[in-house]
Amino acid sequence: MPNERLRAALLQRGLTIAALADDIGVDQKTVERWITQGRTPYRRHRYAVASRLGADETYLWPDALSSEQTASASSSELVTIYPHRWAVPRDAWGRLFATAEREIGILVYAGLFLSEDNSVIRTLAEKAGAGVRVRILLGDPDSPQVAERGADEGVDEAMAAKIRNALVLYKPLRKIDGIEFRLHSTVLYNSIYRADDQLFVNTHVYGVTAPHAPVWHLRKIPGGDLANIYIESFDRVWDVATPLDEG
Numbered sequence: 001m002p003n004e005r006l007r008a009a010l011l012q013r014g015l016t017i018a019a020l021a022d023d024i025g026v027d028q029k030t031v032e033r034w035i036t037q038g039r040t041p042y043r044r045h046r047y048a049v050a051s052r053l054g055a056d057e058t059y060l061w062p063d064a065l066s067s068e069q070t071a072s073a074s075s076s077e078l079v080t081i082y083p084h085r086w087a088v089p090r091d092a093w094g095r096l097f098a099t100a101e102r103e104i105g106i107l108v109y110a111g112l113f114l115s116e117d118n119s120v121i122r123t124l125a126e127k128a129g130a131g132v133r134v135r136i137l138l139g140d141p142d143s144p145q146v147a148e149r150g151a152d153e154g155v156d157e158a159m160a161a162k163i164r165n166a167l168v169l170y171k172p173l174r175k176i177d178g179i180e181f182r183l184h185s186t187v188l189y190n191s192i193y194r195a196d197d198q199l200f201v202n203t204h205v206y207g208v209t210a211p212h213a214p215v216w217h218l219r220k221i222p223g224g225d226l227a228n229i230y231i232e233s234f235d236r237v238w239d240v241a242t243p244l245d246e247g
Contacts, residue, residue, distance in 0.1 A: 001038050002035060002036050002037070002038055003034060003035050003038045003060070003061075005055075005059060005060050006034060006035050006049075006060050007035050009053045009055050009060065010035075010053070012053075013052075013053055013054070015052075015053070017031045017032055017035070020049065020052065020053075023048075023052050024045060024048040024049060024052060025048075026045060034049075040061055040063075040064050041061075043064075046060070046061060046064060046222075047222050050222060051222075056222075056228060057222050058225065058228075076221055076224065077218050077219055077220060077221055077224040077226045077227050078216060078217075078218060078226065079217040079218060079219050080217045081214060081215070081216055081217070082214060082215040082217070083214055084211065084212050084213065084214065084215075085202050085210055085211045085212070085213060085214075085215050086211045086212070087215075088200065088215050092200075093114065093117065093120055093193070093200070094117070094119050094120055094123055096193060096195045096198060096200060097120065097123045097124060097127065097193075097195050098123055098127075098195075099195050099196065099198060100127055100132050100195035100196050101132065101196060102132060102133065102196050103132060103133045103134075103135070103194065103195075103196055104124065104127060104132055104133070104134045104135070104194065104195055105134075105135045105136075105137075105192065105193070105194035105234050105238075106135070106136045106137065106192070106193055106194075107137040107184075107188070107190075107191060107192040107193075107233075107234050107237055108137070108138060108139070108188070108191045109138065109139035109146055109149060109159060109162075109163060109188055109191070109210075110138065110139065110159065110162035110163045110165070110166050111138070111166060111191065112162045112165055112166050112169075113211075114166075114193075115165070115166040115169035115170050116169060121169075121170075121172065121173065124173055124179065125172075125173060125176055125179075128173075128176050128177065128178035128179045129176075129178070131178070132178065133178060133180075134173075134178060134179040134180065135180050135182070135234075135238060136170065136173075136179070136180070136181050136182075137181075137182050137183075137184050137234075137237055137238060137241055138163055138166060138167065138181065138182075138183055138184070138244075139159075139163050139183065139184060139185070139188065140163075140183040140184065140185045140242070141159075141160035141161075141163040141164050142160070143185035144185075145185050145186060145187055145188070146159055146160050146163065146185075147159070147160065148187075149188065152206055152207060153207070153208070153209045153210075154207070154209075155209065167244075174244070180243070181243070181244035182238060182241035182242055182243050182244055183241060183242050183244055184237050184238075184240070184241040184242075185241075186237050186240070188204060189203075189204055190202060190203050190204060190230065190233070191204070191210060192230050192233065192234050194230075194231065194234060197219060197220035197227065198217070198218065198219050198220070199216075199217070199218045199219075199220075199227055199230055199231070200215050200216070200217055200218075201215065201216040201218060201230050202214075202215050203215075203216070218230070
């Protein structure tokens with residue numbers, strides 16, 4: 001059956017079949033068969049197509065990899081684990097965002113430590129100026145979810161206060177084109193810090209404040225599913241969050 005995902009990905013990128021074939025070094029009729037007949041390319045070609053289209057190999061060809069291959073690729077996406085957020089080297093956050101060429105994403109309730117870091121603020125501004133899309137999701141300080149997290153961590157109203165502090169510190173960024181802010185009211189299971197295909201994921205543990213909870217450093221690789229779980233989670237929160245006024 002036809003591969004409609006591949007066809008749609010081409011349309012979204014504004015690419016013709018001929019252009020894709022030329023880019024990856026195959027015959028145009030070969031690409032046509034991938035689309036119209038649902039043929040599965042060789043793995044090197046799947047990698048090339050996925051990279052060119054900015055899509056996942058497993059999305060374009062869901063049945064191409066065995067469950068064992070997907071599991072192996074996913075385990076390889078884990079770069080390292082820090083037992084606590086405070087154990088992540090201070091300059092690692094700046095280095096993470098400095099690698100971004102397409103997208104930066106920050107999903108937190110407050111993440112006050114970032115908004116207090118002037119070098120991170122400069123990096124976000126510079127990246128936006130270079131055309132990188134920067135999206136920052138903060139918790140709605142008036143939401144019951146934030147109040148509950150404050151109670152769970154034993155800090156009560158301090159959680160909402162930290163969010164309000166972060167909003168003040170981020171004020172210079174809120175007027176920069178390419179930097180978007182939204183407030184969310186979700187139960188935050190993980191804080192996510194993304195730079196293209198790299199992520200720091202700060203897991204949340206009941207009764208433990210975020211600085212004392214573990215951080216996973218992930219790097220997305222073709223065929224892996226682990227990093228994608230968090231990338232897609234970020235996008236789901238973004239879609240239901242409320243844009244922040246500039247005020």
